[in-house]
Amino acid sequence: MVKNNTQGTATLLSDKQLQRYSRHILLPNVDVAGQQKLLQSHVLIVGLGGLGSPAAIYLAASGIGKMTLCDFDRVDESNLQRQVLYHDAQVGQSKTDAAKRHLLQLNPDLQVDLDADVQNLETLRDHCKQVDAIIDASDNFQTRHAVNQACFASRKPLISAAAIRMEGQVAVFDFRQSGSPCYACLYSQNSTDPTQETCTENGILAPVVGILGAMQALETIKVLLNIGETLNGKLLLFDAFMQDWRQVRLHPDPACEVCSLK
Numbered sequence: 001m002v003k004n005n006t007q008g009t010a011t012l013l014s015d016k017q018l019q020r021y022s023r024h025i026l027l028p029n030v031d032v033a034g035q036q037k038l039l040q041s042h043v044l045i046v047g048l049g050g051l052g053s054p055a056a057i058y059l060a061a062s063g064i065g066k067m068t069l070c071d072f073d074r075v076d077e078s079n080l081q082r083q084v085l086y087h088d089a090q091v092g093q094s095k096t097d098a099a100k101r102h103l104l105q106l107n108p109d110l111q112v113d114l115d116a117d118v119q120n121l122e123t124l125r126d127h128c129k130q131v132d133a134i135i136d137a138s139d140n141f142q143t144r145h146a147v148n149q150a151c152f153a154s155r156k157p158l159i160s161a162a163a164i165r166m167e168g169q170v171a172v173f174d175f176r177q178s179g180s181p182c183y184a185c186l187y188s189q190n191s192t193d194p195t196q197e198t199c200t201e202n203g204i205l206a207p208v209v210g211i212l213g214a215m216q217a218l219e220t221i222k223v224l225l226n227i228g229e230t231l232n233g234k235l236l237l238f239d240a241f242m243q244d245w246r247q248v249r250l251h252p253d254p255a256c257e258v259c260s261l262k
């Protein structure tokens with residue numbers, strides 16, 4: 001079916017897609033053209049744990065056309081409490097394979113590529129060149145810095161989040177815009193690892209990662225469609241215990257080892 005979007009240009013979505021995405025298309029900021037753009041977008045998700053699960057599920061349901069999923073891990077019994085991509089019978093299976101099955105069942109419009117090598121900077125750089133946005137849902141300092149460098153090098157938007165216990169944070173580093181701060185401006189690679197505390201040792205209340213992963217999916221869609229006010233250059237801090245949200249503005253660090261050199 002051909003439908004005219006708000007810009008007056010004809011776009012093609014099947015009748016099934018018009019029905020499927022009708023609640024998006026009703027939104028003036030999305031419309032047919034926006035949904036078409038989502039269907040043509042490619043997102044890289046690094047880490048398929050507590051954050052990556054809801055992020056991937058919401059993006060797949062939203063009609064993102066293609067995803068590259070990176071994780072080297074296998075589904076563990078202790079993941080099932082919060083990693084909603086997986087179910088009981090998948091314990092022991094590769095996370096990327098299990099995630100792909102779940103997402104394709106949810107939305108057959110989606111194309112999924114898999115990669116188990118998430119820590120290799122060269123591989124990450126290659127992936128970043130191919131995609132429109134990157135979600136960092138990893139759980140360690142080293143991967144976060146590698147993803148930040150790869151995103152900065154390819155000038156692609158990075159949607160980053162972290163969570164532990166009953167708290168978390170989310171930020172956008174939109175390297176399409178000059179002068180954006182980067183993850184290394186916030187946490188220097190030479191500093192003590194602020195994320196060295198892990199969920200394995202400290203625990204995490206399940207919906208906390210659900211909320212932050214969904215927030216990453218939301219910011220990704222806004223970045224892809226260039227709509228609204230994103231978290232670019234801002235850090236949103238969530239304290240689930242006190243039910244408190246705080247926003248802090250981030251500034252580029254003139255001495256940053258990543259973004260001040262180029």
Ligand SMILES: [Zn+2]
Pocket residue numbers: 181182183184185186252253256257258259260
């Ligand atoms: Zn920087």
